[in-house]
Amino acid sequence: MxxxxxxxxxxxxxxxxxxxxxxxxxxxxxxxxxxxxxxxxxxxxxxxxxxxxxxxxxxxxxxxSSFAPYMSFVLGYIAFTVGAALHFASLRNSGKRLGFLLVGEALVTPIVVMAVMYFIGGWLKPDEMTLRTSLILAAIGIAAAPGTTVLVVQETRARGILTRTLVAAVALIDMVAVGVFVFATAYLTGLGDASADWHEHWQHALVSVAIEFGAAFLVGTAAALIALGLTRTIVGPAFLGPTMVAVILGAWGAAVGFGYSGILACTFAGIMVSNIRHDTVRATGAYLHSIGGVLFAAFYTFAGMKLDFSLVLEAAALVGLYFLSRFVGKYVGAFAAMSLADVPTRVRNTLGLALLPHGGVAVGLILLVQENVHLQDIADTVTTVGLAALAINQLLGPSGTRFALTQAGEKGKDLPRLLDFLDEQHISVDVTGKNKEEVVRCLAAQLYATASRPSLPQEEFIQRVFEREQAASTCLSQGLMVPHAILDEGEAMTGILGISSEGLDLPTPDGRPVHAVLLLATPDTDRKRHLEVLAAFARTITRDLNLREQLYHARSAAHAYDVLHAEESEEFNYFIEDALTRAGAFSENKT
Structure with a gap:
């Protein structure tokens, strides 16, 4: 044989x-x-x-082109994964900056791109760069590159406020891009009807956007609900991952079959799964992580084969202009949005650069232009300029994102640290209360609104905290209070940090108001880490006046997170692996 x-x-x-x-x-x-x-x-x-x-x-x-099903699956997987990052409980403190960022992406980026391409590009090549062409290129320019972005984040092992904002934003930005593109194409298509006035054009465009998003939402939600129903009744835990793969395939296939966006449908599916049953998302990620290298290596090599780099030479001036105008629009929009959201400076200065990659959604939108019979007069120019600029973005964008993560100090931070449980959604800067009970209840309510809440009922948890408080007050000196409760075995350590810049009038040993309340929920088997956390906070609060003042007067949860996880804080919020290595080396030297 x-x-x-x-x-x-x-x-x-x-x-x-x-x-x-x-x-x-x-x-x-x-x-x-x-x-x-x-x-x-x-x-x-x-x-x-x-x-x-x-x-x-x-x-x-x-x-x-024969590998289109494979490319669609990877795009769907990327969209599902990024959509799953939009776990609303986990983004409790991120909503403000994400909202400002989406407004910037929907307005600033397309306005800058359209103005530059129409006025300067139109001056260079008036026959090719019309207002119609500029409008479509502006809509395509909004699109991000979730796959590339997530891949660079994973490769650099980044973690922090910039990383969290970036991963959550790229899915929403692509949704904005699809919405603006549908609106623009519907409006330009409507202009071909001489009997309709401009009011009807706008109405038709808005209705088209609503239908596109509504249909994708229904398809993605239906796929997610069917799968979750199966996992609760028939499918065992071992097949959670394969079931979510079926969700991706089903959501994409059904949406495209009905003539709607597969990317949007998979994004909505990821959002629904994440917010209905968050642990399923982790099972899916673990299932596909082992073959992630195979999926992405082949996907991006195929993507590179789709991009004819010789197109750059044919329209070099317009391509360079489009690349630069998109970058300026992204940077200005992100900078303005982060300034309004009052985020840490390093995030404000680097987010625009991190958003540089341009990926699969943009390619899909360009293909839609080629297929639209009403846009054939601009299809060649859009394809040439769009794909050539995309080729440059694909080459430079990942390095831009990596540089931004490095400059923000978040590269290599995705390693276990002592205070990992105090991420942004576990920090509150508006804690209030006239007495200990009100303060504890306020923080407990916020803790139970997160994904990592304890399994025991909220009221029972509060009673355990009060029992511990009655045995001995946890109000320490220098404005720190550390109420806590011991959980049953099998749970993970969690907690929430409440900050009051004005100070809470609670009984303390030194008579000073309380500015920081660390509510801890610790399993009985993790008492050692519990003591280490208490010691770390006590040392920091009592010895480092500068850090204490920064923490007590943090303007937002993002600023407080930045204080606790900055390089300057590694002495007390240390990397656990480094501590174990040092402990091992100490033991060897001692023997």
């Missing part, structure tokens, strides 16, 4: 792309660039060398 590899064998072609992408990614990573840049470059190189390898590989530019 003999085996023959044929040029038409898609598995054979997929193997070639995967191996080439892996090699390209590893080579690029050795010069400290993101692997995704190497994958994209490998795809561009394979396209350029097509005459030399097509005879034995069968891998041609036209053959890439």
């Amino acid at each position: 003999t085996f023959e590899f044929t040029a038409d064998d898609q598995l054979y072609q997929l193997a070639i792309v995967l191996v080439a992408g892996i090699i390209g990614g590893e080579l690029v990573s050795r010069v400290h660039l993101p692997k995704v840049t190497g994958w994209i470059c490998t795809g561009i190189l394979l396209r350029g060398l097509e005459p030399y390898h097509a005879s034995f590989s069968g891998l041609t530019t036209s053959a890439v």
Whole structure:
């Protein structure tokens, strides 16, 4: 029995792309660039060398289209994952800056892009860069690149306010891009009807957006609810991951089959699953994490093969103008939004650069322009400028995101730290109360509104805190109070930090008002870490006046998080692995 590899064998072609992408990614990573840049470059190189390898590989530019189902699945997985990051309870303190950012993306970015492309681009090439062309390019320019962004975040092991804002924002930004694009195309299509006035054009465009989002929401929600119903009745825990894969496939396929956005449907599916049964999202991530490298390496190598880099030379001036105007729009919009949201300076200054990547949604929107019979007069220009600028963004964008994460001090921070449970949603800067009971109840209510709330009933938890408080007051000196309760075995340590800049009038040993209340919920098996947390806070509050003042007068939860997780705070909020390493080295030296 003999085996023959044929040029038409898609598995054979997929193997070639995967191996080439892996090699390209590893080579690029050795010069400290993101692997995704190497994958994209490998795809561009394979396209350029097509005459030399097509005879034995069968891998041609036209053959890439046969992998459309694979590309759709990865895009759906990306959309689902990013949508799942929108866990509303976890974003309790992020809503303000995300809201300002979306307004900036919906207004600032497209206005800057459209104005620059119409006035300057129109002056350079008046026949090609019309108002219609500028409007469509502006809508496409809003789109982000969730896959690239998430990949760079994972590769750099980043964590912090910028990372949280970025991951949550890219899904919403793509939804804004789809909405603005649908509105723009519907409006321009309506202009072809001479019998309709401009009021009807606007109404038709708005209705089109509502239908697109409504249909995608219904499809994504239906897929999520059916799957969650199965996991509660028939499907066991071992098959939670595969069931969520079915959700991605079903949501994308059904939405596209009805003529609506698969990206939106998968995003809504991820949002629904995350907010109805959050633990399922973690099971899905764990299930696909082991093959994530395979999915992304092949996906971005194929994406690179779709981008004809020679297009950059054909319309170099317009391409450069589009790239720069989009970057300026992103940066100005993000900077203004973060300034209004009053976030830490390092986040405000770097978010615009982190949003530079331009990815799969933009490609999909360009393809929709090609298929729209009412936009054929501008399709060639939109395709040439859009894809060529996208090629530049795909090469430079990942490095921009990585640089932004590094400048913000969040690279390499996704490692276990002592105060990991005090992320942004577990910090409140508006704690109030006339006495201990009111303060504890206020913080307990906020703790139980998060995803990591204790399993025992809220009132029972509060009673345990009061019993401990009656045994001995947890009001310490220098404005710190640490009420706590011991949980049953099998739970994770959690808590919430309440800050009052004015101070709470509670009985304390030194007579000073309380400015920080750390409410802890600790399992009986984690008492050692509990004591370490108490010691860390006590040392910091009593010895570091500068940090204490920054924490007590933090303007927002984001600022307080920044204080607790900054490099200057590593002495008390230390990396657990480093502490274990030091402890091991100390033991060896001692023996």
